[in-house]
Amino acid sequence: MATYSNQCAIVGVGENKRSRKSGTTPLHMALTAARNALADAGLEANDLDGIMNYSTGADSCPSHELATFLGCHPKYVKDVSGGGSSTELLIADAVALIEAGMLNTVLIYRSMNGSSGHQVGRGYDPNMLQEMLSGGSFLMPYGTASPTQWFGMFATRHMQQTGITKKHLGHVCISFYEHAQRNPDAFLHGKPLDMETYLATPDISSPFNIHDCCVELDEANAIIVTSAANAKNCKSKPVFIAGMAPRTTHSNTHYWTQVDEVAADYAAAELYRSAGVKPEDIQVAAIYDCFSWVVLRQLESYGFAKRGEVGDFVADGNLKMGGLLPSNTAGGMLSEGYTHGMNNVLELVRQLRHDYKGTDRQVKNCELGIATGWAGPDMAGAMILRN
Amino acid sequence: MTIKTDYEKPIPLKNQDNHPYWDAADQHELKLQKCTACRSFIHPPGPACPSCGSPETEWELLGSNISATVYSYVVSYRPFLPGFQHDLPTIITVASLDAAPEVKLMANIINCDAEDVEIGMPLQMTWVDITEDRALPQWIPAKK
Numbered sequence: 001m002a003t004y005s006n007q008c009a010i011v012g013v014g015e016n017k018r019s020r021k022s023g024t025t026p027l028h029m030a031l032t033a034a035r036n037a038l039a040d041a042g043l044e045a046n047d048l049d050g051i052m053n054y055s056t057g058a059d060s061c062p063s064h065e066l067a068t069f070l071g072c073h074p075k076y077v078k079d080v081s082g083g084g085s086s087t088e089l090l091i092a093d094a095v096a097l098i099e100a101g102m103l104n105t106v107l108i109y110r111s112m113n114g115s116s117g118h119q120v121g122r123g124y125d126p127n128m129l130q131e132m133l134s135g136g137s138f139l140m141p142y143g144t145a146s147p148t149q150w151f152g153m154f155a156t157r158h159m160q161q162t163g164i165t166k167k168h169l170g171h172v173c174i175s176f177y178e179h180a181q182r183n184p185d186a187f188l189h190g191k192p193l194d195m196e197t198y199l200a201t202p203d204i205s206s207p208f209n210i211h212d213c214c215v216e217l218d219e220a221n222a223i224i225v226t227s228a229a230n231a232k233n234c235k236s237k238p239v240f241i242a243g244m245a246p247r248t249t250h251s252n253t254h255y256w257t258q259v260d261e262v263a264a265d266y267a268a269a270e271l272y273r274s275a276g277v278k279p280e281d282i283q284v285a286a287i288y289d290c291f292s293w294v295v296l297r298q299l300e301s302y303g304f305a306k307r308g309e310v311g312d313f314v315a316d317g318n319l320k321m322g323g324l325l326p327s328n329t330a331g332g333m334l335s336e337g338y339t340h341g342m343n344n345v346l347e348l349v350r351q352l353r354h355d356y357k358g359t360d361r362q363v364k365n366c367e368l369g370i371a372t373g374w375a376g377p378d379m380a381g382a383m384i385l386r387n
Numbered sequence: 388m389t390i391k392t393d394y395e396k397p398i399p400l401k402n403q404d405n406h407p408y409w410d411a412a413d414q415h416e417l418k419l420q421k422c423t424a425c426r427s428f429i430h431p432p433g434p435a436c437p438s439c440g441s442p443e444t445e446w447e448l449l450g451s452n453i454s455a456t457v458y459s460y461v462v463s464y465r466p467f468l469p470g471f472q473h474d475l476p477t478i479i480t481v482a483s484l485d486a487a488p489e490v491k492l493m494a495n496i497i498n499c500d501a502e503d504v505e506i507g508m509p510l511q512m513t514w515v516d517i518t519e520d521r522a523l524p525q526w527i528p529a530k531k
Contacts (some may be wrong), residue, residue, distance in 0.1 A: 138405075141399045207463050253433070
């Protein structure tokens with residue numbers, strides 16, 4: 001495939017320290033993340049000719065403002081309203097602009113006071129969704145204002161139809177929490193989880209308890225994409241973008257008319273075709289994990305386990321280090337922290353560069369990884385990276 | 388039904404696209420939008436048909452005797468909106484209409500214990516008067 005085929009690479013990743021209360025603005029955090037990504041790549045701010053970011057309800061800072069205070073003047077800035085698949089989709093945009101010869105080096109960031117500022121997971125203004133969505137008045141009067149409820153509606157039916165149990169959800173959480181115990185920067189480092197504790201924790205919205213939900217934090221992440229040719233001049237070991245696929249299905253307000261299909265089901269075939277690889281070639285994964293169940297559903301979508309066998313796949317420890325598909329190896333959004341998908345991609349890049357070599361955090365000899373994005377059942381974006 | 392004047396929960400906002408649905412609900416009837424071109428039901432209602440894109444739509448009155456089955460559900464143990472703190476756990480379902488299974492209507496299941504809900508469970512629509520002039524469609528378990 002000419003489009004991706006390792007023509008572009010991620011050459012820098014960086015973040016701002018995660019916390020419950022940053023005491024600062026998304027702009028300050030984004031600057032720290034961007035400077036750390038530039039240092040990682042061995043680049044200067046003036047090397048950036050594109051900057052992009054995504055936000056939900058203006059919870060970030062605009063790209064132009066970030067450029068101003070990095071002291072650079074990129075040719076192109078882009079701010080999109082997005083969420084859980086925007087990391088992959090903005091990287092796809094960067095690749096296209098670089099391939100078209102319009103840009104050379106693009107910085108993509110996500111910065112949010114997701115704990116001390118606007119919290120995605122804890123409900124919205126009573127009339128806001130009614131006015132914002134054409135179907136909002138069919139949700140809010142029934143108390144349906146939280147992603148735990150929206151995603152739970154999909155999970156309940158999928159679990160009933162495929163035999164996935166609460167315990168299987170627990171295996172996803174326990175696997176990722178186990179990884180967080182090896183990551184001093186994970187928010188839930190020092191807080192391991194066992195099945196007994198998991199099962200004894202009361203639900204928030206069935207089938208999810210607090211462990212099934214991502215940890216909403218204040219944090220910023222940044223990623224630098226450049227051409228394979230430019231990557232040779234960078235300090236870091238490049239991680240090449242081998243393939244990519246975007247996909248939408250249902251419109252947002254029609255979510256629940258068909259809960260048996262999700263966008264990821266359709267993204268998978270294009271993803272593997274674009275990279276020229278198969279699911280069994282993948283050695284390390286960053287699976288979007290706003291909720292534990294979302295991981296199970298995507299493992300099915302992306303061909304890592306057959307429908308009906310996903311529960312056994314995770315119960316057998318395959319998401320853990322040493323398993324068939326070590327996933328979310330920094331703890332994932334369930335236990336490292338939640339920046340709408342980007343922190344998992346940073347970790348995947350570090351795994352593929354073998355940054356943790358010689359420690360128990362490194363997936364041995366990994367060369368090929370997958371990052372999946374899930375903005376909802378209706379929207380997906382995924383990519384395959386190689387070292 | 389008793390008239391409640393201290394209703395704290397969000398009241399459905401009527402707008403250009405949805406007001407025939409809510410106007411009918413206030414009269415304890417179900418009315419659904421339908422595409423004039425492809426004959427698909429449209430729910431939630433909107434400015435065009437999501438199945439074929441046609442802007443030509445009409446409204447069909449389905450009456451007051453509405454049965455359905457649970458397609459999926461969640462049991463919510465935390466209030467995410469005002470008023471629901473008095474009403475926990477809240478059962479929220481998307482129910483598939485018996486008369487048109489492709490149509491899924493979200494509502495609470497009331498007069499039901501959370502542990503009794505299961506996919507496939509039969510439901511009957513009822514209307515709860517929430518203000519002097521507004522009523523909210525809800526589901527109650529149907530007798531088999």
